[in-house]
Amino acid sequence: MEISGWLSSTWLVAITAIVTIPVLKVRLKSWFATLTILVSSIITSAIAIMAIESNGIETFLYAGRFFGEIPLRIDGLSAWFILIVNFTSLMGALYGVGYMKRYQDQPRNLSFHWSLFVIFHLSMVWVCMVQHSLAFLIFWEIMSLTSMLLVMFEHQKADTLKAGINYLIQMHLGVALLTVAFIWIYASRQSFDFREIALFFDNNPSLLLFFLFFAGFGIKAGFIPFHTWLPYAHPAAPSHVSGVMSGVIVKMGIYGILRIVSYLSTASLLLIGEIILTISVFSALYGILNASVHRDIKKMLAFCTIENIGIIGIGIGVGMVGKSTGNPYIMLAGFGGALLHTLNHSLFKSLLFFTAGNIYKMTHTRNMEHLGGLIRQMPFTAVAFLVGALAIGGLPPFNGFVSEFLIYSGLIEGIKSSSPEISTLMILSIAGLAMAGGLSLITFTKTFGIVFLGNPRRQPADQPVEVSGLMQAPVILILALIVAIGLAPGLLLRPLMSALIPLGQPGVSIESDVSVFTQLNLVGLASGFFILLVIAILLLKRFFTHDARVDVSPTWGCGYVAPEAGMQYTGKSFSKSLAKLFSMVAIEEKKYKEISAGNIFPKKRTYIARYNEFFETIIIDKALRSLLSFFNLFLFIHNGRIQTYILYGFFFILLVLAGSVLNLF
Amino acid sequence: MLSLILIVVASFFFTGIIIRTKSLLSGRMGPGIFQPMKDIWRLFRKGSVYSETSGFVFKLAPTVYFASVIMAILFIPFGNQPGLFSFEGDFVFFAYVLALGKFFSIIGALDTGSSFEGMGASREALYSLLAEPAFFLLMGSFALLTGQTSFADIFGTLHFTSQISYAIGALASLVLLAIALIENSRMPVDDPKTHLELTMVHEVMILDNSGFDLGLILQTTNLKFAMYGALVANMFLTRGYEIYYSIPIFIGVQFLFALIIGVIESFWARFRMNHNPQFILMITSIALFIFLGVLLMLGKIV
Numbered sequence: 001m002e003i004s005g006w007l008s009s010t011w012l013v014a015i016t017a018i019v020t021i022p023v024l025k026v027r028l029k030s031w032f033a034t035l036t037i038l039v040s041s042i043i044t045s046a047i048a049i050m051a052i053e054s055n056g057i058e059t060f061l062y063a064g065r066f067f068g069e070i071p072l073r074i075d076g077l078s079a080w081f082i083l084i085v086n087f088t089s090l091m092g093a094l095y096g097v098g099y100m101k102r103y104q105d106q107p108r109n110l111s112f113h114w115s116l117f118v119i120f121h122l123s124m125v126w127v128c129m130v131q132h133s134l135a136f137l138i139f140w141e142i143m144s145l146t147s148m149l150l151v152m153f154e155h156q157k158a159d160t161l162k163a164g165i166n167y168l169i170q171m172h173l174g175v176a177l178l179t180v181a182f183i184w185i186y187a188s189r190q191s192f193d194f195r196e197i198a199l200f201f202d203n204n205p206s207l208l209l210f211f212l213f214f215a216g217f218g219i220k221a222g223f224i225p226f227h228t229w230l231p232y233a234h235p236a237a238p239s240h241v242s243g244v245m246s247g248v249i250v251k252m253g254i255y256g257i258l259r260i261v262s263y264l265s266t267a268s269l270l271l272i273g274e275i276i277l278t279i280s281v282f283s284a285l286y287g288i289l290n291a292s293v294h295r296d297i298k299k300m301l302a303f304c305t306i307e308n309i310g311i312i313g314i315g316i317g318v319g320m321v322g323k324s325t326g327n328p329y330i331m332l333a334g335f336g337g338a339l340l341h342t343l344n345h346s347l348f349k350s351l352l353f354f355t356a357g358n359i360y361k362m363t364h365t366r367n368m369e370h371l372g373g374l375i376r377q378m379p380f381t382a383v384a385f386l387v388g389a390l391a392i393g394g395l396p397p398f399n400g401f402v403s404e405f406l407i408y409s410g411l412i413e414g415i416k417s418s419s420p421e422i423s424t425l426m427i428l429s430i431a432g433l434a435m436a437g438g439l440s441l442i443t444f445t446k447t448f449g450i451v452f453l454g455n456p457r458r459q460p461a462d463q464p465v466e467v468s469g470l471m472q473a474p475v476i477l478i479l480a481l482i483v484a485i486g487l488a489p490g491l492l493l494r495p496l497m498s499a500l501i502p503l504g505q506p507g508v509s510i511e512s513d514v515s516v517f518t519q520l521n522l523v524g525l526a527s528g529f530f531i532l533l534v535i536a537i538l539l540l541k542r543f544f545t546h547d548a549r550v551d552v553s554p555t556w557g558c559g560y561v562a563p564e565a566g567m568q569y570t571g572k573s574f575s576k577s578l579a580k581l582f583s584m585v586a587i588e589e590k591k592y593k594e595i596s597a598g599n600i601f602p603k604k605r606t607y608i609a610r611y612n613e614f615f616e617t618i619i620i621d622k623a624l625r626s627l628l629s630f631f632n633l634f635l636f637i638h639n640g641r642i643q644t645y646i647l648y649g650f651f652f653i654l655l656v657l658a659g660s661v662l663n664l665f
Numbered sequence: 666m667l668s669l670i671l672i673v674v675a676s677f678f679f680t681g682i683i684i685r686t687k688s689l690l691s692g693r694m695g696p697g698i699f700q701p702m703k704d705i706w707r708l709f710r711k712g713s714v715y716s717e718t719s720g721f722v723f724k725l726a727p728t729v730y731f732a733s734v735i736m737a738i739l740f741i742p743f744g745n746q747p748g749l750f751s752f753e754g755d756f757v758f759f760a761y762v763l764a765l766g767k768f769f770s771i772i773g774a775l776d777t778g779s780s781f782e783g784m785g786a787s788r789e790a791l792y793s794l795l796a797e798p799a800f801f802l803l804m805g806s807f808a809l810l811t812g813q814t815s816f817a818d819i820f821g822t823l824h825f826t827s828q829i830s831y832a833i834g835a836l837a838s839l840v841l842l843a844i845a846l847i848e849n850s851r852m853p854v855d856d857p858k859t860h861l862e863l864t865m866v867h868e869v870m871i872l873d874n875s876g877f878d879l880g881l882i883l884q885t886t887n888l889k890f891a892m893y894g895a896l897v898a899n900m901f902l903t904r905g906y907e908i909y910y911s912i913p914i915f916i917g918v919q920f921l922f923a924l925i926i927g928v929i930e931s932f933w934a935r936f937r938m939n940h941n942p943q944f945i946l947m948i949t950s951i952a953l954f955i956f957l958g959v960l961l962m963l964g965k966i967v
Contacts, residue, residue: 372778373718373778375720375722376720386722386772390765390768393764393768394761395761395762395764395765395768396758396761396762396765401758401761404757404761405754405757405758405761408754408757409753409754409757409814412754412757412805412808412814413814415805415808415809416808416809416812418965420960420965420966423809423960423965424956424960426805427802427805427806427809427956430801430802430805431798431801431802431805431949432798433801434760434797434798434800434801435794435797435798437761437764437797438764438790438793438794438795438797439794441764441767441768441771441790441793441794442787442790442791442794444768445768445771445772445775445786445790446787446790448772448775449771449772449775449776449783449786450775453720453722453772453775453776453778454718454775454776454777454778454783455718455778519752519753519754522750522752523752523758525750526736526750526752526758529736529739529750530732530733530736530762533732533735533736534728534729534732537728537731537732537735537881538725538728541728541877541878541881544709544710544877545712545713545876545877548710548711548712548713548876548877549712549713550712550713550714550715551712551713551714551715552714552715552716552717553714553715553716553717554716554717554718555716555717555718555719555777555778555779555782555873556716556777556779556781556872556873557779558781558862563779563780565778567780568778568779568780568783569775569779569780569782569783569784569786569787570783573783573784573787574783574786574787575787576787577787577788577791577938577939578787578791578794580939581791581942
């Protein structure tokens with residue numbers, strides 16, 4: 001069978017699944033969906049690996065007279081993203097099998113959910129391959145719609161509905177922008193083929209068109225100020241869906257941006273690169289600052305996704321600056337770091353969402369202030385979360401450090417540029433990235449410390465226990481990859497180089513300049529040495545203390561002998577001094593009544609404090625409100641009386657009549 | 666390896682010199698210079714008391730904290746000899762491995778479930794976060810100045826020649842000194858001798874540590890001091906110097922570094938808690954000045 005045949009067969013597999021899943025027993029629905037995803041993942045991954053080996057595959061699919069021949073091109077970049085999508089979706093489905101067990105009383109909802117999951121996975125894979133604007137938009141739309149419906153699994157909850165509709169509207173804003181951008185190109189080149197985009201940009205480098213694309217894809221990716229859907233959609237979705245959404249769906253935005261960047265002419269890269277770099281630094285800082293103050297675990301993770309998208313964006317910006325200044329080292333470090341961080345983030349973010357799902361499943365709360373001491377009941381989840389937290393903080397010896405190191409290498413090399421503007425931008429970006437790293441240290445020490453350590457802050461209704469082996473399995477697989485990439489990043493060199501080819505200078509071989517990647521092996525070596533060092537010191541400790549006396553006693557309470565769990569430091573107080581320092585961005589909203597002078601007897605009071613987001617409350621909501629009050633000026637037209645509306649129709653008919661009689665039209 | 670040995674040796678007397686300076690300045694004789702090391706040695710052989718709330722994180726944390734500093738020291742060159750690990754951009758690894766140690770010391774403190782230790786952890790996390798950009802700005806400026814990106818190459822090619830460069834050297838030493846004070850929770854950010862839990866930062870985090878673990882934590886502080894001292898010393902140990910010059914210079918710089926910290930602690934009161942961020946961000950602005958100076962020196966602006 002030809003490659004296009006194999007690719008089309010994935011849809012056959014999906015349709016089989018959609019037909020079969022509703023009639024299966026409730027227990028088997030999830031397994032069948034996972035099996036389907038496994039089959040189409042194997043097919044598409046095999047083709048992606050073939051594409052990496054043979055430097056790109058091109059095939060055409062005839063799709064009727066209207067579409068004509070749809071070009072399917074899988075180059076290294078597509079292959080890289082296809083492999084990420086396949087792995088994360090597969091892990092998500094596997095985790096979902098265990099996670100969705102408690103919804104078995106809703107068989108119809110489950111059939112719908114798993115059928116959508118299958119389509120969702122496939123649409124993402126096809127987004128990476130299709131190079132025909134119209135077909136691309138269709139797959140893009142399928143991806144958005146299915147993911148919206150997946151988010152709304154618990155559709156009986158008002159919050160979930162609101163989050164889903166918010167997501168729907170924002171995604172369509174993005175699609176509208178993309179449609180305009182593609183039409184722009186079609187109008188001037190008369191073709192839907194993506195290759196025309198490159199030719200278009202060669203002839204007229206239009207900043208406006210690029211930023212149409214950037215905004216369209218940026219809404220999906222979650223760059224500020226297009227990020228407001230993330231903190232609603234991620235907490236509302238079931239955990240395996242949030243893991244896949246945060247792991248790969250936002251990466252489709254990154255894929256789109258990289259694809260367009262690969263079509264830009266070198267002349268226009270510098271300015272755009274600098275702008276993307278600046279936006280990204282602010283995205284990273286803004287995302288992680290909000291993450292550090294929020295106490296809903298999944299909301300925190302959603303904000304943290306914004307940070308990581310910022311870090312990926314920094315890589316893209318650096319790569320563009322490097323390409324435009326003709327410095328292959330900076331270019332490879334930047335784009336390579338961005339691609340590697342895309343992979344790494346999909347690993348540790350899905351891991352973190354899955355472990356957050358474990359917590360939610362066992363304790364029925366996402367509020368970390370109600371938790372504590374879970375490490376005793378759920379040691380596996382705790383260790384997995386800890387590794388994920390270290391990795392996402394970019395700390396060695398895990399994979400997050402490798403990609404951040406690459407981006408840092410690009411930035412440091414960029415400081416040495418001959419132009420002082422680039423030097424200044426690069427060094428400020430380094431400071432921003434370092435600050436984001438420090439903030440993520442606060443965020444994750446807080447989350448891990450409050451949720452897993454100390455004593456339980458509230459007694460749960462039923463005692464949490466460790467999740468089943470089925471739910472641990474995907475987490476173990478992801479953990480293995482996180483450690484492997486951290487210690488031996490060289491393993492990824494081949495696919496990474498292949499993914500970098502479309503982004504590089506056409507016609508210039510990038511194999512000649514891989515010195516930037518040889519550092520990575522040294523980083524892996526140093527990480528490995530560090531682990532050995534820790535083990536050595538542990539042995540030393542054992543040697544010194546094997547016969548020493550060990551006592552166990554209560555925690556030091558400063559002389560107070562009746563401490564209780566409610567007296568522990570809370571997540572809110574942990575990040576309070578930070579939030580106060582950045583109160584212009586992390587806006588605290590408090591609801592309480594002052595005690596008045598006459599109120600001398602104690603009674604029950606409430607005190608509510610929460611953090612609002614700067615962009616949402618200060619910019620978007622205000623703009624929306626003034627827009628709304630402007631439109632309300634025309635409320636008299638839309639007054640709800642049927643008689644008036646008939647009158648409007650009557651006037652219209654009169655107008656048309658008069659117009660045609662007087663030959664005005 | 667030479668730098669590792671020298672830093673470890675310097676760490677043995679570093680805190681002793683600080684304490685001795687402080688006692689002499691306040692009119693006392695004070696303990697001997699090796700008293701802190703004797704204390705640590707005694708702690709190493711003592712038994713431990715663990716909190717009933719804490720688990721393996723608490724037991725692992727001091728080890729990782731200690732290991733992270735040892736690992737960081739392995740990156741530090743000595744004059745023209747690179748450290749055990751040396752590659753382009755190694756100062757990023759240096760900073761991040763220190764952050765890893767900090768991560769563990771913070772979760773170790775949170776593992777006890779004590780309100781005081783959570784408070785200290787929160788403060789320590791905030792202060793080290795704010796100090797983070799200064800280090801990167803400093804190293805970035807050096808990278809621009811020398812055209813190199815690893816510790817060994819940067820310090821190997823760094824030469825102070827013109828007047829601006831002397832200013833840069835002085836400011837860089839100041840920044841490193843301030844970072845050392847912040848990272849080790851010393852005056853004016855934190856007072857290690859205070860004994861009121863509410864006002865403590867680092868000390869309150871380790872209230873529940875005892876025995877070997879406490880010894881490790883104390884020795885980590887000493888090593889960290891000597892490590893930053895070694896970074897300062899390296900600015901003056903450029904390629905031209907032979908070992909019989911550079912070792913005395915190294916020891917001299919470390920001695921002076923400890924002496925200055927002792928003097929600062931004697932004459933400077935600690936800040937109010939909410940003034941600390943201002944002080945720490947000031948370091949960042951000094952680091953920006955260094956960057957500006959480097960641009961001036963290379964003739965890129967003006």
